[in-house]
Amino acid sequence: MRWLVLFLSVFSSISLRAPVAIAAASIARTIVVDLKGGGDFKSIQQAIDSIPDNINKWTKIHVAAGVYREKVNVRSTKSYIVLEGDGAQTTSIEWGDYDGDSSGHNTETSATFTSYASNFVAKRITFKNTYNGFAKLTPAVAAWIFGDKSAFYYCSFTGFQDTLADTLGRHYFKGCYIEGVTDFVFGYGQSIYERCKISTVKSLQKPGFVTAQGRNNATMPGTIVLRVQVGAPSQGLKQLTWEGMETLLEESGCTGPGSDLSGRVKWEKQLSDDELKKFIDISYIDGEGWLEAQPPLD
Template sequence: MRCSFLSTLLLALLSLSKSSFSQVCEDQTQDSKTIVVDQSGQGQFTTVQQAIDSVPAENSIWTHILVKPGIYKEKVMIPGNKPCIVLVGNSASDTVIEWGDGGIVNQSATFTLYAENFKARNILFKNTYNEMTQRGDGSSIKPASAFQITTDKVSFYQCGFISVQDTLTDFQGRHYFDSCYIEGAVDFIWGNGQSIYKGCKINATTDILGGSPGYITAQGRDSATDNGGYIFDQCSVVGNGPIYLGRAYRQYSRVVFNKADLSNVVVPEGWDPWKYAGQEGTITYAENQCTGPGVDMSKRVEWEKTLSDEELRQLTDANIFINQDGWLQKQPF
């Protein structure tokens, strides 16, 4: 299913986001536009998609979409020709965008982003599709993304992402997650993004799998020169059932947990090579200065990497790994 997803998604990228990579947003000190979304009718629009639709094509002005508290039951998409959007809620506890679609991973996301230079703050993105599945052996669970990112220069602050399988499709581009909450059971952070997760809470809800372990990451780096990778810096891992830190979605999969707090839900082996058993030498999975009852390394897979201080710096320093051109500082508050 995922092989066909990759080819389908790449075609979608060509058609929906080819113009976005040439877009430059005006400096954040310049005049910007603000749109208010309010279900009660006190804003310009009552749905998030209506507000996005109002943004002109080839937008180059930072546009703030302020979403008032409420549960917005809608499926949202930002096309590639609408960059420079800042989506702001009140808090992830009272400002929610949710939908319930699943089964076809590249079509199920509650929120799909094709436009670069996007920022979100204080919003919860949720896919409710698997909430109605019968809890037991997990056989009825289907891919159901809460958010799908297929583009560059994207950041999230104090946001939440909730689903069961494929919660966060971190597919392509440079991304920064600060103090976010991510919940799921199977491959719930997956793709080939080049991403730093800073101070995030990772909640493994694997009780839905009936005792079988789940997987936090399925990272898809596919060559030694590929810049992709997921870096978890000072994050915490909690949950209600066993979880692997990751399994290799592609042969050069790269995931690092740095100074993370790992609860006892982390399985002793830590990592799974998946379909690359016997080819683990190209996989980069590492833990550095982690704490908590889940850090016992005595039964970890023997092919887990030990990175040098310089290798860690190259990956954990945002300015080196994802922010070489200073795009994070150019995004407005």
């Protein structure tokens, strides 16, 4: 049974600011991963495993350009890691597991990249599930995020079905690219997506759905889509019922041909300006300033 319940989130094109000023942390150690042998390791997983458990000092793992064909798992004991690529166009982690393959994988274990650790940062790297979903529609996750206080900057998440599992915790995505065909952003996380691009790949077998939300009851929170440029009408925001429950989508300030509200279901909610205030402040996910306490971008 699939448990797709969309996280409470903001898909936003506005710039957000942290509510408090906290000194950024410094990097205590840098590890270099290079497929060509010019670093400390050739494997990302080996680099992660080399970090002592339960330390509270930041370690940077710089991953040189290349396609790293491996499954990567950041265990809960491996907090305070910055995983940095040379660029999302040149550095990628790729694997092709899917739900129900010959190894008995389910949706979670199909993930190319999994992170259980809190205080995790990734930047300028691609997470890709290479499974060809056009052959068989089935979950095949690119990244599965469990840890709290996790941030992703200028990363790409590419897959077919269930690309990005934003599962648990407070997460921040900035300048990221997320691609899939159906239900490809899902989870229970409390997250903000700032200036991200979400792209639906056309499929002949199935219409594209960015997310599937199955709320347990009508009082559970839903999704905020705030000031987003929406594509062509055929790619616009729509709502359907899923497993007998109304999905909840709250739109505000969206533009583009796909933002026309005339075709929406009549129970869609429109938030007032006062109701939106808490969602357009970074304190929605970061009241204590954990984002600014992370190492600065360079």
